[in-house]
Structures are given as C-alpha cells and as structure tokens.
Amino acid sequence: xxxxxxxxxxxxxxxxxxxALRLARQxxxxxxxxxxxxxxxxRDARALALSWHSRxxxxxxxxxxxxxxxxxxxxxxxxxxxxxxxTRLDREDLDLPHLxxxxxxxxxxxxxxxxxxxAGVQVRWQCRVTAVKSLSQYACAEVETPDGRLLLTGSxxxxxxxxxxxxxxxxxxxLTHDYHQCAVLAEVETELPPQGVAYERFAHxxxxxxxxxxxxxxxxxxRSQADAERLAAADEAVLRGELQQAFxxxxxxxxxxxxxxxxxxxxxxxxxVASGRVALIGNAAQTMHPVAAQGLNLGLRDAxxxxxxxxxxxxxxxxxxxxxxxxxxxxxxxxxxxxxxxxIKLFDGHHPLMNRLRGVGMTALDTLPAxxxxxxxxxxxxxxx
Numbered sequence: 397x398x399x400x401x402x403x404x405x406x407x408x409x410x411x412x413x414x415x416a417l418r419l420a421r422q423x424x425x426x427x428x429x430x431x432x433x434x435x436x437x438x439r440d441a442r443a444l445a446l447s448w449h450s451r452x453x454x455x456x457x458x459x460x461x462x463x464x465x466x467x468x469x470x471x472x473x474x475x476x477x478x479x480x481x482x483t484r485l486d487r488e489d490l491d492l493p494h495l496x497x498x499x500x501x502x503x504x505x506x507x508x509x510x511x512x513x514x515a516g517v518q519v520r521w522q523c524r525v526t527a528v529k530s531l532s533q534y535a536c537a538e539v540e541t542p543d544g545r546l547l548l549t550g551s552x553x554x555x556x557x558x559x560x561x562x563x564x565x566x567x568x569x570x571l572t573h574d575y576h577q578c579a580v581l582a583e584v585e586t587e588l589p590p591q592g593v594a595y596e597r598f599a600h601x602x603x604x605x606x607x608x609x610x611x612x613x614x615x616x617x618x619r620s621q622a623d624a625e626r627l628a629a630a631d632e633a634v635l636r637g638e639l640q641q642a643f644x645x646x647x648x649x650x651x652x653x654x655x656x657x658x659x660x661x662x663x664x665x666x667x668x669v670a671s672g673r674v675a676l677i678g679n680a681a682q683t684m685h686p687v688a689a690q691g692l693n694l695g696l697r698d699a700x701x702x703x704x705x706x707x708x709x710x711x712x713x714x715x716x717x718x719x720x721x722x723x724x725x726x727x728x729x730x731x732x733x734x735x736x737x738x739x740i741k742l743f744d745g746h747h748p749l750m751n752r753l754r755g756v757g758m759t760a761l762d763t764l765p766a767x768x769x770x771x772x773x774x775x776x777x778x779x780x781x
Contacts, residue, residue, distance in 0.1 A: 587648025
C-alpha cells in the first residue's frame, strides 16, 4: 500500500518538526515520520542552548508556549584555564532581551508536539524508514510500522534524521571526523546562582560549558573517551573536584554533581544538501562538536531556509527551489562547522606561547565593541551574506 503527501519529513525531532510547521503553513500536505511511539517517554538528558533567534523561530511556529520551562542566557563568559584573557558577550551588545535560553530536550519536543497537533500536521508514529529514493516525479520512502511495511511518496522528501539514509542517495557523501572524545553531561549545583550567565571554559582536560539550568547549571564537558568512562563511573566527589580545579571559584564552591551520561563526538557533513527530490536539514546535513552550542541552532535555520526557498513553488520538489535552498545555506553551514571544528583545534594543546596568543585574541575581542558585536551576532543569528 502507498500514501502520498506534498512533503514527507523523516525525523520528528525539533528540526524536522519546525520544517513541518513552516511547510504546512504554506498550505502543503505534510507527513512527518517518527520512529518512536506517540506516548513514549522522551529519554534524553540534554539541556539545549538555543539562541534568541532560534527561540523566536519556534515562537512564530507556535512551538514555544508561555509555560515552557526555560532559563534565560543574558551573558556568555569565555575563558581558558591557567592563562589570562577572556571574552564576555552580553545581551546589550545586540540590544536583545536575552542572548538565548536553555531548555530540556523533552520539554522542547513536547512544545513542538502540541504545535504539530494544533496545526493539523499528520504524524506517523512508530514509523521506521528503511530506504529512500528520488524519482523524476516524486520521492519515496520504504517504512516499517507495527502494521507492516508501507511505501510512502511525496513531491519532496526531507531527511531530518541522523544522516545514514542520505549516504544512499546519488551524489551525497558524508565527510566524517571522529574526535575520539565524549561529552559528559551532568547537572551541577554551585554556591552562587547562575543569574543568566553561561560559561564556556577551555580547560586543560577539554573544553566545557556550564549552562544556566534553573537554579543550577548543566555541565557539558568534552573529555577523552577513557576519561569520560572514568568520570561516568566515578564517585561524585571525583568529578566535583576536577571541575572545581578546572573552573575555579567564579561561582563559589561546587556543591553537588548529579547523575552523569555520556555521548560520543564526531563531525559529519554531507557533501551536498539536495539530491533529486530529497533535501537534507539538521543532523542529516551536518552533525558537529557541541562547543559553542551551535548544532541545533544551525539545524533550525536549515528548516526555515528550506521552507523559505520553497515559498511560492507549485511543486514542493522543484529543482530550482532546492537549488536556492542549497545556495542559501552554504555560507552559514560551512562557517559554523568550520568555526566549531577550528575552536577544538585552536585550543588543543597548552604550550605557553599558544596560551598567551589565545589570551591576546580573547582580550582583543572583548575590548573591541564592533568586533564583539559582529561575533555575537553570528552566534545568535548565524552567518549571513
């Protein structure tokens, strides 16, 4: 059996859901395909740092309800361990209410789910896509459901999943770099409350972020695979002591560290974001290191960029519209991926001369308002030509 929609979207995470909402607003029939069950608990420990621009995009789509539990980020403090120099980015630099917000992944997914339901977007739950193909007049997806196998077709098929399906498409290769690192996640309580300040710290053992999370912080610490496994299994006092040494006394004493989880880190980027009647957004287009918290923000801009490129096109899979989408996203994607990858390389190693040069660079960025505002603008709004 087969069913048809103007647009099939594979992956019901935040990026796929936002694309569905934006395309449905254009009057297109959209079918969102999600592998998990509708009522399944979303078990994801991540706290997401969303820029102010990303929050506005979600608000415009009706996916940021007033009661969504989120913690504002007003200041970002960037420094390196054992060396002088720092950069401080403030909301006043861009004349914004906030630079961003931190929200738990399950809460964001719930907000998007409510928006999809209100918009009348068809969501196929427990629908695992096993193969995709682009033909001259439509794209198709082979799926497995609890009721059996289906063939679904659409004028356009959008991949918003992890990217494995994209590798089966003509002309698309995924460039991969394994960092041989893992991110350690844990909630941290400090003596002083966050008060809207997020920290990005380039420590000797790996960069980490402390994101304001209610009255506590969410720690995202990049460590070697062996270190990550050790810290995940170690007594709380071990991680607390190592974090205190790396972070210092900016927030007073570290009082407690909650349960830990880890996930491996790798850079993956598709060689192109369109093949025939298939478009790639979010993690299907690029997956990057969590330093600077740019991955999801970039993916949400992909979703909006695709919808904007298709505005007014009678055929959702129009080749010219997909070419416009690819061209519109090239600068932002390459710049952000290059920036995050470059940060990891730049702060890898702690030779005294390199420490001093990095410190001078951060001080210069901090003391030159025009440069600081431009840099902050790229982090919040993306890189635009």
